Amino acid sequence: MSNLIPALAKIVGDAHVITSDFAPYANDWRKKYFGKPLVVVKPSSTDEVAAIVKLCAAAGIAIVPQAGNTSLVGGSVPDESGSQLVLNVSRMNKVLEVDVINNTMTVEAGCILQTLQEKAAEHDRLFPLSLAAEGSCEIGGNISTNAGGVQVLRYGNTRELVMGLEVVLPSGEVWSGLKGLRKDNTGYDLKQLFIGAEGTLGIITKAVLKLFPAPKSTSTVFVALASPRTALELLSHMRSHLGERLTAFELMSARCVDIVQAAFPAHRSPLAGRHAWVVLLEATDAQPGEALNLAMETALEAALEADLIEDAAIAKNQAEAGKLWDIREHLPEAQARNIKHDISVPISRIAEFIDAADAALEQNWPGVRPVTFGHLGDGNLHYNIAEPPSFTVEAWLAEWKQVSTVVHDCVNAFGGSISAEHGLGKLKNIEVRKYKSPVELALMQSIKNTLDPKNIMNPGKVV
Ligand SMILES: Cc1cc2nc3c(=O)[nH]c(=O)nc-3n(C[C@H](O)[C@H](O)[C@H](O)COP(=O)(O)OP(=O)(O)OC[C@H]3O[C@@H](n4cnc5c(N)ncnc54)[C@H](O)[C@@H]3O)c2cc1C
Incomplete structure (x- = not known):
C-alpha cells in the first residue's frame, strides 16, 4: 500500500494524484453523502486508466469511477472507510471525431455534456441529451447513469444515443467496441451492459454518440391547465397535431412555480394569476421559418376550444424561450x-x-x-x-x-x-431489492460476479 502513491504518480504524474483536500471529489452534489477517498487519481488516457485498474486489481483496491460528480444518488462518492480510490475521468475531455455523414461523434468520457452539444452545433448537428446539470456533468457519467433529461420524448434516453463504447474492464483489459454501426447482429450487444451500470462493471473511456439534424425552428410554450389528467389529454392532442416534432413536455404543479419564484425572483411565470398546473412544452423542426409556430398556434387554439388549457404564453424568440426554461431548470436547486x-x-x-x-x-x-x-x-x-x-x-x-x-x-x-x-447509487441500492424478482436480482449479481469477480468496481452500488 505504501508503494501505491508513487506507482500512481508514475502512471499519471505527481500533479494528478490527490492525497489531501478531497472536498470536490468526496461529497455529492446534494451534500447528502460525505466519503473519504484513499486517493483521487486523474488519468488522461485509456492506457493510464488501464494501468491504474491493473494496479488496483492486483492490490485488491476498490475503485469509484467519477465524472462530473452531479449524481443525485451518491453513485460517484466513495464510502467513509478511506480505502477506496476515486478515479476521476475529467481530464479525458477530447472530442476525437465528428462524422457528419455517419451522423456520429467519437468522444472521451470526461467531455462536459454542454461542450458536446456545442461541438455538434458547430457542425450543424444536434446532440440531444439535455439536462439541468449539463454545464458540469460529463458524458461518461451520463452513459453510466443512462441519463434522461428534457428531450427523451423525441430522442430517447442516453442508451438510445450511444452507438459504441470503449471500456476498461475490472481486470485492466480494454474492450474496444467503438463502432459507429447502425446495424450489427453479431451476438450480444455488450455496450448495453455498461450503459446504466453506474461504474460497477468497468470504466467507460470513450464513446461513439449519435447525432441528429440541427433544429432550425423552435416553438416554446408555457400553458396553464387544471390537472395532470388534462395534461395527459393535452400530450395526446399535441402529439396528434405536431407529430414527432414535439420534443419536450414538462409538468409542474403550482407549488413548483411558487417555489422557483420565491427562490429566484427573476424567473417568473409569464401567465397572469396562479394556476393549479402548468406545462412547459417545446417543438422543434429541421425546417426554418414560421410553419412550426403556425402549427403550434393551431394546436393551442384547438386545445383551448376543447377546454384542455386555461391560458398559454408562446415565446416570441430564443430569449423568451430561455426565460421559460429558466423556471423549469431552476426548480431542482429551488427545492433542494x-x-x-x-x-x-x-x-x-x-x-x-x-x-x-x-x-x-x-x-x-x-x-x-x-x-x-x-x-x-x-x-x-x-x-x-x-x-x-x-x-x-x-x-x-x-x-x-x-x-x-x-x-x-x-x-x-x-x-x-x-x-x-x-440510478440506484447509495440511495436505492438496498431498497431496489424489495421491488425486483429474485430471478432478476440473481441475474444482475451473476453478471457482476462474472465481470468483476474481485468486486473492485464501485462496490456497494447497484448490486
Ligand atoms: C441540477 C441537476 C439536474 C439533474 N437533472 C437530471 C435529469 O434531468 N436527468 C437525469 O438523468 N439526471 C439528472 N441529474 C443527475 C446527474 O446529472 C446525472 O445522473 C448525470 O448523468 C451524472 O453525470 P456525472 O458526469 O455528474 O456523473 P457522476 O456523478 O460523476 O457519476 C455518476 C455515476 O456514473 C459512474 N461513472 C462516472 N463516470 C464513469 C465512467 N467513465 N465509467 C464508468 N462509470 C462512471 C459513477 O461511479 C456514478 O455511479 C441532475 C443533476 C443535477 C445536479
Missing part, C-alpha cells in the same frame, strides 16, 4: 431540501398515480406538501415531498425512509420503477 423521488409509471397512469400517492401520504402525514414535477411525456416524475407544517425541515428529512416506502410501494402497485433517471 425535501424528500426526493425519481419515479416512472406508464404514461397513461400518471394522473392516477399522483392521486393515489398524494392520498397515501396525506393519510400518514397530514398537511404534507408534494412538489410534483417531471417529464410527463416519459412517464417520469420527480415526486418530491416537502414537510407538513408540524415538522421542521430536519425532522422531515429524518422521515425519508418511511416516506419513500409509502411512495415506492405505490409506484410498484402501478407497475412503475423507483429510479427512472438517476
